[in-house]
Amino acid sequence: MTDTLLLLVYIIVFPGFIFLLAYALFFEFLDRKISARMQHRVGPPLFQPFADLIKMLGKEVIDPDGVDRHVFDTAPLVALAAVMTAFLYIPVTGASPLAFQGDLVVVLYLLMLPTVALFLIGWLSRNVFSAVGGIRAVTQMFIYEVPFFLALLTPALMAGSWSISDIVLWQQEHLWFMVIQPIGFVVGLIGLQAKLERTPFDIPEAETEIVAGPWTELTGRRLALMHLTSDVSLVVGSSLIAALFLGGPALPWTVSPVWLNWIAGFLLFLAKTLAVLLILSSMKVATGRIRIDQLNAIGWKYIAGAAVVQVALVLIVDYFGVAV
Amino acid sequence: MSVLLEMLENLFAKPFTILYPKEKVPVPETFRGRVTIDDRTCIGCSKCSVVCPVQCIAMVDSPAEVEFKGKILVRKKKPQVKLYQCIRCGLCERHCPTGAMYLKDELSESGTDKEVVVT
Amino acid sequence: MPEVVIPIGPQHPALKEPVNFRVIADGEKIIRLELDLSYSHRGVEKAAESRNFIRVLPLLERVCGICSHSHSTAFSKGIEEIMQLEIPPRALYIRTIIAELERMHSHMLWLGVAAHEIGFNTLFMWTWRDREVVQDTLEEMTGNRVHYGMNEIGGVRCDLTPVQVNKALSRLPNLEERVRKYVDMVNDQETMLIRFKGIGKMSREEALKFGAVGPTARASGVDIDTRRDDPYLAYQEVPWNVVTDTAGDVYGRTRVRIGELFESIKIVRYCLENLPGGQIRVNNPPKNAPEGEILSRYEAPRGELVHFIRTNGTDKVERVDIRTPTLANWTSVAMCLVNQNLADIPVIVAAIDPCLSCTSRITIVNHKNGKPGRSG
Numbered sequence: 001m002t003d004t005l006l007l008l009v010y011i012i013v014f015p016g017f018i019f020l021l022a023y024a025l026f027f028e029f030l031d032r033k034i035s036a037r038m039q040h041r042v043g044p045p046l047f048q049p050f051a052d053l054i055k056m057l058g059k060e061v062i063d064p065d066g067v068d069r070h071v072f073d074t075a076p077l078v079a080l081a082a083v084m085t086a087f088l089y090i091p092v093t094g095a096s097p098l099a100f101q102g103d104l105v106v107v108l109y110l111l112m113l114p115t116v117a118l119f120l121i122g123w124l125s126r127n128v129f130s131a132v133g134g135i136r137a138v139t140q141m142f143i144y145e146v147p148f149f150l151a152l153l154t155p156a157l158m159a160g161s162w163s164i165s166d167i168v169l170w171q172q173e174h175l176w177f178m179v180i181q182p183i184g185f186v187v188g189l190i191g192l193q194a195k196l197e198r199t200p201f202d203i204p205e206a207e208t209e210i211v212a213g214p215w216t217e218l219t220g221r222r223l224a225l226m227h228l229t230s231d232v233s234l235v236v237g238s239s240l241i242a243a244l245f246l247g248g249p250a251l252p253w254t255v256s257p258v259w260l261n262w263i264a265g266f267l268l269f270l271a272k273t274l275a276v277l278l279i280l281s282s283m284k285v286a287t288g289r290i291r292i293d294q295l296n297a298i299g300w301k302y303i304a305g306a307a308v309v310q311v312a313l314v315l316i317v318d319y320f321g322v323a324v
Numbered sequence: 325m326s327v328l329l330e331m332l333e334n335l336f337a338k339p340f341t342i343l344y345p346k347e348k349v350p351v352p353e354t355f356r357g358r359v360t361i362d363d364r365t366c367i368g369c370s371k372c373s374v375v376c377p378v379q380c381i382a383m384v385d386s387p388a389e390v391e392f393k394g395k396i397l398v399r400k401k402k403p404q405v406k407l408y409q410c411i412r413c414g415l416c417e418r419h420c421p422t423g424a425m426y427l428k429d430e431l432s433e434s435g436t437d438k439e440v441v442v443t
Numbered sequence: 444m445p446e447v448v449i450p451i452g453p454q455h456p457a458l459k460e461p462v463n464f465r466v467i468a469d470g471e472k473i474i475r476l477e478l479d480l481s482y483s484h485r486g487v488e489k490a491a492e493s494r495n496f497i498r499v500l501p502l503l504e505r506v507c508g509i510c511s512h513s514h515s516t517a518f519s520k521g522i523e524e525i526m527q528l529e530i531p532p533r534a535l536y537i538r539t540i541i542a543e544l545e546r547m548h549s550h551m552l553w554l555g556v557a558a559h560e561i562g563f564n565t566l567f568m569w570t571w572r573d574r575e576v577v578q579d580t581l582e583e584m585t586g587n588r589v590h591y592g593m594n595e596i597g598g599v600r601c602d603l604t605p606v607q608v609n610k611a612l613s614r615l616p617n618l619e620e621r622v623r624k625y626v627d628m629v630n631d632q633e634t635m636l637i638r639f640k641g642i643g644k645m646s647r648e649e650a651l652k653f654g655a656v657g658p659t660a661r662a663s664g665v666d667i668d669t670r671r672d673d674p675y676l677a678y679q680e681v682p683w684n685v686v687t688d689t690a691g692d693v694y695g696r697t698r699v700r701i702g703e704l705f706e707s708i709k710i711v712r713y714c715l716e717n718l719p720g721g722q723i724r725v726n727n728p729p730k731n732a733p734e735g736e737i738l739s740r741y742e743a744p745r746g747e748l749v750h751f752i753r754t755n756g757t758d759k760v761e762r763v764d765i766r767t768p769t770l771a772n773w774t775s776v777a778m779c780l781v782n783q784n785l786a787d788i789p790v791i792v793a794a795i796d797p798c799l800s801c802t803s804r805i806t807i808v809n810h811k812n813g814k815p816g817r818s819g
Contacts, residue, residue: 038331039568042339128449132471132785199562200634206562209786211456286327288563288634291786292471326627327565340572354601356586377494377501413501413592418600427586 007097015092015266017084024231025049027277031234034281049231053224061220064126071124075117076218076225082113083232090239091248092269093262095165102162108149111195111236114229115141118204122214133213136292137204140194143299144201148191150307151184154314155244164240168248178245183310185245189276190303192237193283194295196230200287203295235273238280242272355429356412359405359442366424367392368399372416380409381416384443392422404443446474449785453482457560457789460799464788471785476777480770481803488763488804495758496522496596496732506765507801508589509552512545513743515594517750518763520675521739522596525732525754531722532677534598539677540714541585541593543707547618548577549744550700550707553796554625557697560789561638566628573621580611598724608715615712622704629697639694643779643791646691653775656768657746658703659795661687662695669742681713693794731758743768745796767801 010016028049036043063069089096089103096103115137122134155177156162159170171177178185194201204213218226242248249265249272290298342349351357367390373381386402403416403425417426447468453461463479487506491499504515516538523530551574558566578588584607585591593599629635645655650663660667668685670678686702688695732754739750746768753762772795780791 034335037335037339039565040334040337040340040572041568042341042343128447132449202562203786206786209457209789282328282331285331285565288558288561288632288638290634290637291784293784294637325631326624327632330569330624331565352583352586354583354586356592375497377498411501412587413590414586414600415497415501415592418595419497 024235028231038285056224059220076222079114079117079229082110086110093265099165118214125217129211130214130216133204144194147303147307151187154184171247172250176247187307199284238273238276246272353429356427357430358428360428362424365422368401375415375419380406404441408438484803509549510743517739517741519594521737521752525735532719533721535677537599543710546744547707560793597728642693644692655775656771658699662699663691664689669740769798769802
């Protein structure tokens with residue numbers, strides 16, 4: 001009985017949904033504040049993302065003529081539910097209680113659903129800009145998903161398991177994967193930036209070219225939910241990279257009282273995800289947007305090439321039985 | 325590379341933004357701000373009213389005695405400026421022979437009353 | 444994919460002012476472009492016919508916010524030539540200083556806007572921050588950040604004190620260093636290079652055929668500059684160079700404008716250090732202008748600006764006709780956009796530095812039924 005109660009508390013309160021939503025809003029604030037300070041501006045105050053969410057939830061919902069209202073209402077909900085579920089399998093204070101073999105694949109699949117939802121919304125708004133934006137979103141997904149999956153495959157290969165919690169345990173006994181597989185780390189970061197559709201890869205939502213792409217016809221609470229989905233994806237993506245490459249919420253030794261271990265793990269989780277956010281924000285500020293055909297060239301030639309090289313290196317090391 | 329260095333420098337520097345109205349913006353003394361008419365030196369020659377590009381200066385009755393170049397003149401009219409229409413070009417200040425009409429160097433406040441005047 | 448009509452404008456986040464491009468695209472490649480200008484026609488040329496020479500100058504200044512001094516100086520220059528007035532050298536130098544400061548702030552604004560069009564908002568924030576230095580200098584000298592009101596028929600309205608001159612001179616070295624940093628950024632930044640190089644390429648023959656002017660033409664190797672070909676103000680006494688480039692694409696135009704920034708800083712520094720003494724305006728200029736027609740040419744930040752003025756012996760003009768540089772450059776945009784990518788439209792449009800409030804001097808009338816507009 002207490003086990004089920006604890007599980008419910010884990011899922012709903014901490015580190016489940018309520019903590020996730022609060023942390024997502026805090027991450028958006030940090031991202032905007034760091035970008036602003038790097039550009040020599042002031043940036044928003046702490047509660048700005050929360051205020052934006054409340055304001056957008058209260059705005060009027062406008063349905064364009066002839067558009068399927070039900071798809072527009074459900075697609076943002078499905079996207080938000082998918083990324084929130086993906087967070088349950090990521091270790092936050094130690095191994096996740098819902099972990100099983102193959103949860104890495106489930107997390108990657110769930111993280112892909114927002115892009116599909118965005119494409120659907122773009123295709124069904126009877127609007128030229130949204131159609132072009134939706135097509136660009138799916139094209140971009142095809143280009144970056146292959147190197148991203150390959151880069152996240154290599155830690156699983158070396159650790160010998162398909163569960164994120166097992167990979168974290170492996171790194172606790174050996175070195176971090178950022179040190180052993182630096183190419184994979186870089187490709188993983190670039191792939192994450194492309195998945196989250198941030199500069200230099202914010203091609204689907206290019207403001208100066210196609211108004212807002214597939215986001216054009218989203219208004220009111222639909223826009224609030226899609227925006228929240230982006231924020232939650234940022235948290236889930238950073239914590240995935242932190243768990244797979246930076247060692248996750250685990251110290252190299254175990255501390256004796258269990259609750260102290262939990263607190264230490266949680267603080268490590270915060271620190272590592274913040275470090276990943278700092279790198280992502282710097283990438284956002286330092287570059288401009290590239291075109292979709294240029295992304296095609298760069299993605300298949302260099303990024304996918306680097307990922308394949310990384311996989312080949314891991315397989316060679318494994319074949320010769322070199323112990324790490 | 326120079327972009328990255330500058331980004332890092334700016335991260336720890338004070339932002340460039342002036343947080344108005346908590347911090348004030350420095351205004352130079354040649355700033356063309358609010359229209360001001362000095363009652364003691366205006367001789368009512370109507371030059372400002374003739375020169376104004378938007379014709380926002382009307383002459384109203386205001387008898388007074390004013391000293392001008394050592395003589396006492398009897399003034400009949402005085403200018404009245406519609407602040408809502410004034411474009412602050414400075415032509416009235418440039419053509420005023422006594423210097424009674426000038427643009428003060430303060431940021432004039434904003435309002436919605438279309439009939440507010442300065443005399 | 445079949446042909447799709449994508450409406451860029453009249454309201455679009457890429458444009459700052461209303462203009463209508465109807466882009467006919469096949470997937471992401473552009474096939475054809477239909478251009479519709481003049482959404483904000485204000486009737487400035489007609490309003491100028493009912494104001495005498497003192498009252499018309501603030502009106503003509505407000506044709507455009509960024510090149511306001513250009514319109515005012517071009518008109519005063521033309522009227523002074525009809526009246527055959529001899530302008531004192533101090534007034535000419537002061538007019539030159541304000542003109543070059545205006546060119547500087549316009550080019551820095553353009554650099555920020557071009558970076559914003561490719562999503563590189565960091566450079567946008569930084570160039571506009573450094574532009575504030577130029578705006579502060581202009582505010583101290585003239586009293587306002589745009590619409591300076593410096594010109595009169597016969598000279599300038601107010602003088603420059605030694606304090607203002609020294610303050611302006613002390614700001615120039617810092618500004619020059621910042622512009623040098625932007626040169627480095629534009630040359631090193633990978634995303635800027637791949638978005639700007641090879642886009643909107645226009646050869647020298649095409650630039651001459653389409654009638655391009657200003658930095659747009661100079662980037663294609665056409666060596667025209669009104670300040671050297673038809674000198675006015677103090678440009679014959681100041682040592683300066685014309686900046687040209689051979690690339691012809693958006694990257695070439697960026698390099699030309701940054702080169703012109705350096706040249707402007709040089710000219711301002713020379714004029715401030717060698718400001719002649721004397722009067723700032725002619726004593727008692729005539730009220731009426733003799734009858735005549737004159738074509739007054741001026742190099743605005745965007746290219747060659749032409750004022751055609753006809754006077755008839757009274758104190759008002761009979762007709763003033765303004766041909767702005769952006770109007771001359773629109774044909775080159777329409778021709779260069781064919782066969783380019785959809786994502787390059789904002790970049791190519793921003794590369795000519797469009798100023799629609801300058802351009803809206805024309806209106807299209809359907810000659811079949813006399814109604815305005817293209818319908819019917």
